[in-house]
Amino acid sequence: MSTHDHRKSRITLLDVARHANVSRATASLVIRKSPLVGAATREKVEQALKELGYVYNMGAASLRAERSNTIGVIVPTLGNPFYGELLSGIDNIVGEAEMVVILANSGEQFSRQSLLLQRMREHGVDGVIASLTAETQPDCIEQIADWGLPVVQVLRHVTGKLDYAGVDYAGGMQQAVDYLASLGHEDIAFAVHGPVHSAYRHRVDGFRGAMLERGLDPELIVRVPMTMPQIAQAAPLLFEQERQPTAAICFNDVIALGLAAGLYDCGRTVGHDFSLVGFDDVADAEATRPRLTSVSSTPVTVGQNAARLLLERIAEPHRAPQQIVSKTYLKIRQSCGPAKAFAI
Amino acid sequence: MSTHDHRKSRITLLDVARHANVSRATASLVIRKSPLVGAATREKVEQALKELGYVYNMGAASLRAERSNTIGVIVPTLGNPFYGELLSGIDNIVGEAEMVVILANSGEQFSRQSLLLQRMREHGVDGVIASLTAETQPDCIEQIADWGLPVVQVLRHVTGKLDYAGVDYAGGMQQAVDYLASLGHEDIAFAVHGPVHSAYRHRVDGFRGAMLERGLDPELIVRVPMTMPQIAQAAPLLFEQERQPTAAICFNDVIALGLAAGLYDCGRTVGHDFSLVGFDDVADAEATRPRLTSVSSTPVTVGQNAARLLLERIAEPHRAPQQIVSKTYLKIRQSCGPAKAFAI
DNA sequence: CTGAAAGCGCTTACAG
């Protein structure tokens, strides 16, 4: 193959060293900003570096140093803007540490996730941040840690033996329920969808707990489809329950936005005839009318936490597993109003 | 540092070869699925691979083979869901090729973009897909190609000397203008924001061209802010122009969604009092009421095109620069209605 | 179809 025949033959550290009249080891020290090398020598070498247009070969360095300055990130989807923000947060911190992220998308498929994990291992990543699929068993993921590959779980918690950065979903649910209750709502639905992972269970448990605490019926849980138009069409489901809810909390903003649209289609006025609380507080929560009240789950912060946890773990492989659970906060806008009796 | 002392000492190809009673070169051939090796030998080696739990060391292979099976992707932001979909498309194709993507976010900053490009080069990526910042000059990016690093431009076109995968923005504008004109609109605004790059200019030029073609005033271009709430607040700007528009085409759906909200706040009924066409057709276009009519720019497809172009370029470095410009299509929903005279 | 040798470009002890 002539794949690389246009590639200029590489300038190596040895070339630089010769040009500067030092040994290769010295040049290496200069590059890595070691304090062991004298100012004059450093100067000479840096000059040579520039004159020759030297490019550091991370691959070669990795091979020797057994560290690639690369971390893997596995997300279950890139369709939800929430994950874009999470990635932003991760990218911030990883970039600051002069490392680089290898991104992959599992599509919520366990088998694909395994493949990606394997691929990342072959690429020699220094660690992995993953939002694991619902099917992931604790031993599966602990085994990866046994490979010597640090893993931090993000958003979805599978095992207590590994680091985790997530969101206090139960607390968020509590905030949503408290708020609706303060407006007089008693029949509150919880609209959910998607695979049943820890983030799902924590939300459901949080909802049930908060409702029970107030002596309210915690069983008004309705499952809706995945895509926007389907969710909108499913809005009438809310009223086919045994008890008629006057408000709904949504698993995420995708559902909230979809239901808001569907309720509109049914002739309901959100914030007046019916109250709606979203979850995540994505950018578009601000763009619908009425503006969507939503529990913010601060994805950028969660991403940053996960990245910090991973960097710390890499530096200190044997410390006890850490957890950082971010508080949510309720962003009150216009989609909720006081409860009132109304006829269908 | 004891960073890696928990790492099991690695099984190498040599270990495998010994275990299978063959030479290292033979084991290497088996791994790379070369047809040169006999079935019996292959069997033996594959057995050994499994028994020892061998993990391929891509880093070592890269060093020797001068190919990392890694490609770099630089996006200007991760906040817009549009880029999430673009990444999905890239990830598909790159993953199929058993390669991996290194992701970075330039934040629309040229200096950061330069840093990232350099970093990717040091990591030895086989090529880069980049949505370049507005300040990027042709020579800057051509120089990168001179490094021997294949680059494909995505969405934003800087130079004809390198591959490009994009969208027929001018065609999309034509579709939007034609559609609004067919509804009787004559005073059509174009709402824009953000940095002035090729994708920006092509849209503006497309708008102007399409308007002129019909003898309509092409100068109703209004700049709005970047964030959702600010855009909504800026909606009245539409009516502070010399001529009162009865419709607006938006640079992207973020603007369209923001303006739709702002128009609602002004007491206008979108699709009735005022017509709105978005651009990109993101998921939420389906979720607002009235549903947003939008020019779809098929981001997943564009991502796939860019990735294919890059893989081809890597295989064939000397072929002429290619361009793949995807057609847009108008997704008609509910946000446009017939033009009619109305008093403010 | 298989083997022995060299080398990709670094970093790491070890001397001095």
Add this chain to the structure above:
DNA sequence: CTGAAAGCGCTTACAG
């Protein structure tokens, strides 16, 4: 503070 040597784990010609 600097240098000479070894080696990270693979692939690549080159023989046979």
